[in-house]
Amino acid sequence: MTQVRQWGDGPGLAGAICVVTGGLGFIGSNLVHHLLDAGAAVRVIDGLVPSHGGDRRNVDRPDDNRVDVEVLIARIGETSGDRVGELIDGADVIFNVAGQVSHTASMSDPLNDLHLNALDHAQFLETVRRVNPAVRIVHTSTRQVYGRVASLPVDETTAANPVDVNGVAKLAGEQLHMVYAQAYGLAATSLRLSNVYGPRQRLTSDGLGFLPVFIRHALLGEKIEIFGDGAQRRDCLHVDDVVAALVAATSDPAVGRVYNVGHRCDHSLAEIAGHIVDAAGGATDVRFVPWPGDHQRIDIGSFATDSTLIGAELGWKPEVELEDGLTATMAFYREHPWYLSST
Amino acid sequence: MTQVRQWGDGPGLAGAICVVTGGLGFIGSNLVHHLLDAGAAVRVIDGLVPSHGGDRRNVDRPDDNRVDVEVLIARIGETSGDRVGELIDGADVIFNVAGQVSHTASMSDPLNDLHLNALDHAQFLETVRRVNPAVRIVHTSTRQVYGRVASLPVDETTAANPVDVNGVAKLAGEQLHMVYAQAYGLAATSLRLSNVYGPRQRLTSDGLGFLPVFIRHALLGEKIEIFGDGAQRRDCLHVDDVVAALVAATSDPAVGRVYNVGHRCDHSLAEIAGHIVDAAGGATDVRFVPWPGDHQRIDIGSFATDSTLIGAELGWKPEVELEDGLTATMAFYREHPWYLSST
Numbered sequence: 001m002t003q004v005r006q007w008g009d010g011p012g013l014a015g016a017i018c019v020v021t022g023g024l025g026f027i028g029s030n031l032v033h034h035l036l037d038a039g040a041a042v043r044v045i046d047g048l049v050p051s052h053g054g055d056r057r058n059v060d061r062p063d064d065n066r067v068d069v070e071v072l073i074a075r076i077g078e079t080s081g082d083r084v085g086e087l088i089d090g091a092d093v094i095f096n097v098a099g100q101v102s103h104t105a106s107m108s109d110p111l112n113d114l115h116l117n118a119l120d121h122a123q124f125l126e127t128v129r130r131v132n133p134a135v136r137i138v139h140t141s142t143r144q145v146y147g148r149v150a151s152l153p154v155d156e157t158t159a160a161n162p163v164d165v166n167g168v169a170k171l172a173g174e175q176l177h178m179v180y181a182q183a184y185g186l187a188a189t190s191l192r193l194s195n196v197y198g199p200r201q202r203l204t205s206d207g208l209g210f211l212p213v214f215i216r217h218a219l220l221g222e223k224i225e226i227f228g229d230g231a232q233r234r235d236c237l238h239v240d241d242v243v244a245a246l247v248a249a250t251s252d253p254a255v256g257r258v259y260n261v262g263h264r265c266d267h268s269l270a271e272i273a274g275h276i277v278d279a280a281g282g283a284t285d286v287r288f289v290p291w292p293g294d295h296q297r298i299d300i301g302s303f304a305t306d307s308t309l310i311g312a313e314l315g316w317k318p319e320v321e322l323e324d325g326l327t328a329t330m331a332f333y334r335e336h337p338w339y340l341s342s343t
Numbered sequence: 344m345t346q347v348r349q350w351g352d353g354p355g356l357a358g359a360i361c362v363v364t365g366g367l368g369f370i371g372s373n374l375v376h377h378l379l380d381a382g383a384a385v386r387v388i389d390g391l392v393p394s395h396g397g398d399r400r401n402v403d404r405p406d407d408n409r410v411d412v413e414v415l416i417a418r419i420g421e422t423s424g425d426r427v428g429e430l431i432d433g434a435d436v437i438f439n440v441a442g443q444v445s446h447t448a449s450m451s452d453p454l455n456d457l458h459l460n461a462l463d464h465a466q467f468l469e470t471v472r473r474v475n476p477a478v479r480i481v482h483t484s485t486r487q488v489y490g491r492v493a494s495l496p497v498d499e500t501t502a503a504n505p506v507d508v509n510g511v512a513k514l515a516g517e518q519l520h521m522v523y524a525q526a527y528g529l530a531a532t533s534l535r536l537s538n539v540y541g542p543r544q545r546l547t548s549d550g551l552g553f554l555p556v557f558i559r560h561a562l563l564g565e566k567i568e569i570f571g572d573g574a575q576r577r578d579c580l581h582v583d584d585v586v587a588a589l590v591a592a593t594s595d596p597a598v599g600r601v602y603n604v605g606h607r608c609d610h611s612l613a614e615i616a617g618h619i620v621d622a623a624g625g626a627t628d629v630r631f632v633p634w635p636g637d638h639q640r641i642d643i644g645s646f647a648t649d650s651t652l653i654g655a656e657l658g659w660k661p662e663v664e665l666e667d668g669l670t671a672t673m674a675f676y677r678e679h680p681w682y683l684s685s686t
Binding site for chain 1: 450453454457461468469499500501502503505507508510511512514515519521522525526527640
């Protein structure tokens with residue numbers, strides 16, 4: 001599943017100096033491996049915020065060659081000293097993937113989410129503008145910014161009406177990138193990602209989306225619990241497709257743009273759970289349970305992403321079908337069982 | 344100009360306990376006077392942030408009767424102690440008008456704007472939810488959230504693409520109110536205000552919009568400088584119309600809604616400057632000067648507000664025409680000359 005894709009209109013990553021914020025987390029670490037495979041020099045900034053997805057083992061290399069990755073453990077909005085500025089100095093590309101992803105945590109601690117997803121990014125953009133104003137920067141946003149929508153699928157002209165603090169803060173972080181692009185000429189792009197699954201995702205926290213929870217239960221032979229009737233629909237994206245979108249977004253037409261990044265195929269949660277059970281070997285039951293209040297009050301109903309724009313402008317499209325992606329994902333976790341026991 | 348309007352579908356303000364955040368500032372203090380005239384009990388929270396619009400003299404009463412207003416000098420997001428919680432306890436309505444309004448200041452100090460317009464409001468909403476979850480709350484947002492738009496006039500379905508940090512942070516503050524409305528049933532409304540002028544506006548700061556700057560220069564007989572060719576259009580709203588919209592927004596159909604609040608008539612900046620010169624008596628020149636960089640990079644071009652929705656749902660419409668409003672405004676400042684000398 002770890003394909004190395006070359007994008008003809010990208011800056012060419014071999015020899016490029018790439019910074020990955022959140023590089024010890026799920027999406028960030030998969031990107032780190034891709035960049036190393038492509039011959040880039042990689043620098044990582046990661047806050048290792050407890051209960052988030054960051055873990056140093058995510059960037060372990062099969063050949064035990066870790067010398068290519070420089071890792072700074074820091075919040076991207078760190079204001080004491082200039083470790084962040086020193087790390088991004090001279091970089092060609094910054095993949096700004098760091099963030100808080102839990103919707104329920106954003107409601108129980110709104111200030112923390114606003115700090116991690118908005119204020120830290122404002123501080124980071126100030127650092128980028130001061131130290132490395134010519135860098136290419138690609139930010140990851142989320143389809144959560146849209147909230148409940150009137151019609152599906154959802155394209156980028158739809159007004160964003162987030163239903164939780166995470167959606168509000170991620171939208172602010174995304175818009176800050178666009179403000180810096182327009183006001184200061186920063187070469188920034190933001191990608192609104194759908195639900196993402198794949199290797200190196202933290203499986204042992206319950207707040208990081210339904211996919212890692214379902215996958216954990218399936219791998220452990222435990223019951224999968226679906227809230228409500230499971231009829232809500234989602235399009236799920238394998239992390240390799242996200243990595244490809246991040247790389248595609250370093251090409252020139254992407255500057256100053258916000259793109260949806262999702263899969264053309266959507267499924268009901270009940271269907272997705274069924275595919276996960278099948279991929280894990282079938283020794284798991286699916287059970288429908290009443291909605292917990294803290295989830296129901298921020299539920300968005302069904303969602304389906306329209307990714308036409310990034311396809312037309314950057315040539316990106318999802319390559320991994322759900323069944324194949326889940327099978328490969330299960331194989332990865334069986335080979336790396338610590339993901340199921342780590343806390 | 345200080346009309347007292349009664350809204351048949353409002354909760355009835357006589358005897359109501361009303362909190363006004365930012366109540367020592369421009370819009371807030373005009374609202375305070377209206378509420379006192381209507382027989383409400385008024386409590387004010389104001390941070391008196393330097394260079395903002397807050398001044399204790401704004402709530403001075405002609406009859407020197409200030410006993411009706413309880414004033415707490417505090418940020419609405421204050422976390423030490425519970426002075427804010429004690430002030431809002433028992434209130435019937437909160438008019439949440441506090442905020443940072445300078446577009447250029449939001450670019451020179453992005454973190455401060457995000458704190459004042461977003462994080463403080465998140466903290467405030469947590470306090471409201473804890474202390475007084477049944478209160479009616481009306482928040483003031485801004486047309487700045489839209490940024491540069493493709494077509495005019497702009498209605499609420501237009502996607503928000505702010506061009507400066509102020510627009511990003513105000514949008515986040517507005518959306519936080521909507522999240523709390525949807526998730527917790529808070530009876531919140533937000534109004535996206537156009538350019539506002541009238542009595543009790545801070546005239547001596549340059550960052551609070553072009554209207555107070557033009558009005559100051561006209562009153563002092565100084566040249567009015569227009570950036571560029573002055574062809575950009577704006578719709579200007581007298582603060583009495585804003586006060587009426589705030590009161591209208593306490594009615595039931597407004598709960599969970601965001602409304603544009605602007606004037607149906609828009610004018611070019613050159614025309615607006617001409618009206619201001621006329622209202623001041625004509626002893627002022629208008630000069631066209633090149634754009635300063637810090638203004639040009641966040642300019643939005645022309646704007647015109649479509650306020651159809653609030654008209655249809657709440658019966659609000661602007662009552663004050665620009666020429667009349669400016670004439671009355673000039674008369675107010677001639678009677679209260681300290682607005683021209685205060686720093």
